[in-house]
Amino acid sequence: MSLRLSTVILPYRRWNEGGRSAWVRAEQLGFHTAYTYDHLSWRSFRDGPWFGAVPTLTAAAGVTERLRLGTLVTSPNFRHPVTLAKELISLDDISGGRITLGIGAGGTGFDATALLNSGEEPWSARERADRLAEFVPLLDRLLTEDAVTQEGRFYSAHEARNIPGCVQRPRLPFAVAATGPRGLRLAARHGQAWVTTGDPKLYESGTPEQSVAALRGQIAKLSDACADAGRDMAGLEKILLTGFTPDRARPLQSLDAFVDFAGRHQELGFTELVIHWPIPDSDFAADEKVFEQIAMEGLAQLG
Numbered sequence: 611m612s613l614r615l616s617t618v619i620l621p622y623r624r625w626n627e628g629g630r631s632a633w634v635r636a637e638q639l640g641f642h643t644a645y646t647y648d649h650l651s652w653r654s655f656r657d658g659p660w661f662g663a664v665p666t667l668t669a670a671a672g673v674t675e676r677l678r679l680g681t682l683v684t685s686p687n688f689r690h691p692v693t694l695a696k697e698l699i700s701l702d703d704i705s706g707g708r709i710t711l712g713i714g715a716g717g718t719g720f721d722a723t724a725l726l727n728s729g730e731e732p733w734s735a736r737e738r739a740d741r742l743a744e745f746v747p748l749l750d751r752l753l754t755e756d757a758v759t760q761e762g763r764f765y766s767a768h769e770a771r772n773i774p775g776c777v778q779r780p781r782l783p784f785a786v787a788a789t790g791p792r793g794l795r796l797a798a799r800h801g802q803a804w805v806t807t808g809d810p811k812l813y814e815s816g817t818p819e820q821s822v823a824a825l826r827g828q829i830a831k832l833s834d835a836c837a838d839a840g841r842d843m844a845g846l847e848k849i850l851l852t853g854f855t856p857d858r859a860r861p862l863q864s865l866d867a868f869v870d871f872a873g874r875h876q877e878l879g880f881t882e883l884v885i886h887w888p889i890p891d892s893d894f895a896a897d898e899k900v901f902e903q904i905a906m907e908g909l910a911q912l913g
Contacts, residue, residue, distance in 0.1 A: 613872065614642040614882040615909055618682055618851065620889060621646050621661040625669055629661070632887055633670040636677055639905040643678035643710060644670065645884060650688060651720045654892065664697050671705035678708045682851055682884065683787045683805065685716025686741040687733075688725055692770050695752035698782060699772055707777035712805055713749075714787030715742040739792050740764070746786070746796050753781035785849055789828055791835070798835040803847035803882070807854035821855040822874060829879055849882040850875055853894060861885070862896040868904045869911040876912065 617636055623629040636644040648663035667679050679701075684694065702709045715738040716722065722732040733741070744762045751758050753776055758767045776782045783802035788794050789809075797804040809816070809824035816824075829848065836843040852861060852871075861871035862885060872883055885904070888896040 613876045613880065613909055613912065615872075615905065616643040616645065616678075616849075616882055616884045617641045617887050617905070618645040618647065618884050619887045620652075620655070620894075621663060621666045622655050622659050622889070624659065625661075625666075629666070630669070630673055633677070634673050636887070637674045639902060641677065641905060642882065643680055643884075644674075645680045645682040645710075645712060646670075648681040648684040648689075648712075649721050650724050653719070656720055664701060667709070668701055668704055671701065671708065674708075676708075678710060679705055680710035680785065681712045683712035683714040683716075683785075685714055685721065686738070686745045686764075687716035687721040689745075691745050691749040691752055691765050692767050695749055695770070695772055698753065699774075699776055702776045702778060702782050705777075707782075709778070709782045710785055710803070711782055712785040712787060713742075713746065714805070715739050715793060739790065743792055743796060746784070746800050750781070750784070750800050785847070791831070794832050794835040795839070797832065797846070798839040798841055798843075801846060803849050804832055805849045805851060807851045810854065812856050813854060813858075816856040818855070818857050818874075821857065822878065825850070825855075825875070825878055825880075847882060848880045849884060850880045851884045853886050859894070859896060862888075862901060862904065864900060865903050865907060865911065868908050872908060873912055 619632050633644060646663050646666055651660045663681050670679055698711060718732060741764050744764050748760055748765055752770060752772055756773050758770045760767050784800055785803035785805050786797035786801035787805040788797050789806060806828055808821050812821050812824060833843045857871060861868045875883065886894040888894060888898050888901050
């Protein structure tokens with residue numbers, strides 16, 4: 611598979627104050643997909659503006675024509691498969707079949723605590739994995755069957771209707787974010803793509819070389835999961851969400867730096883790189899002219 615370049619546009623700007631223009635420009639620059647984060651709030655943006663992913667993507671669908679759109683990533687932290695399925699079918703219809711659902715177990719932070727009752731503890735990593743393992747197969751059914759009844763430990767559906775289903779058949783694609791064995795098995799069985807941000811343990815003090823080795827190990831484990839599922843891993847897209855490896859923002863400092871980074875990760879087998887839309891005075895600050903040059907010329911430089 612050839613390498614694709616996508617972007618992620620954080621939903622921190624009002625639609626008429628820069629929000630709309632970013633999505634329009636993403637299509638003009640030729641990105642394959644423009645994603646957004648599906649959080650209630652996120653990290654250093656918690657005390658500032660932050661808008662919902664589904665309404666943002668709906669608006670983006672209305673001002674673009676070719677650009678694929680998606681989440682990186684949706685999680686069970688505050689979603690239920692029945693209501694999410696209805697929103698996704700509607701969004702896929704509005705966009706004309708251009709939606710990809712990035713989905714993962716979620717993590718700690720505001721998403722994990724905003725809905726807790728007094729005295730409740732946030733879900734452990736194990737419980738988040740347990741919930742994702744039930745969430746994804748049920749969502750798969752909800753997006754492919756007209757009516758679904760299923761009683762689970764965490765999620766249930768009773769005669770849930772989802773007619774007419776997705777524009778994309780049999781359903782919109784899942785991009786499953788995972789590094790652990792259970793998540794990798796979900797990606798192998800239900801995903802059309804797999805997503806990683808690298809090894810978080812290396813972010814602070816690791817090296818780019820150590821990161822490449824860690825990613826190679828993740829892909830090897832994904833290959834094993836695909837083999838166990840009786841699936842050819844070559845048919846599974848492999849997405850790297852950049853900005854969280856020891857390289858940090860260096861790949862966006864120049865065209866040459868990006869080409870070097872992209873080439874190393876293409877050799878590992880990645881089929882899509884996702885770069886953050888520049889945000890001034892943040893971890894995602896970047897020169898907009900360099901960013902646009904990378905978008906328009908970066909992949910062509912790989913040869």
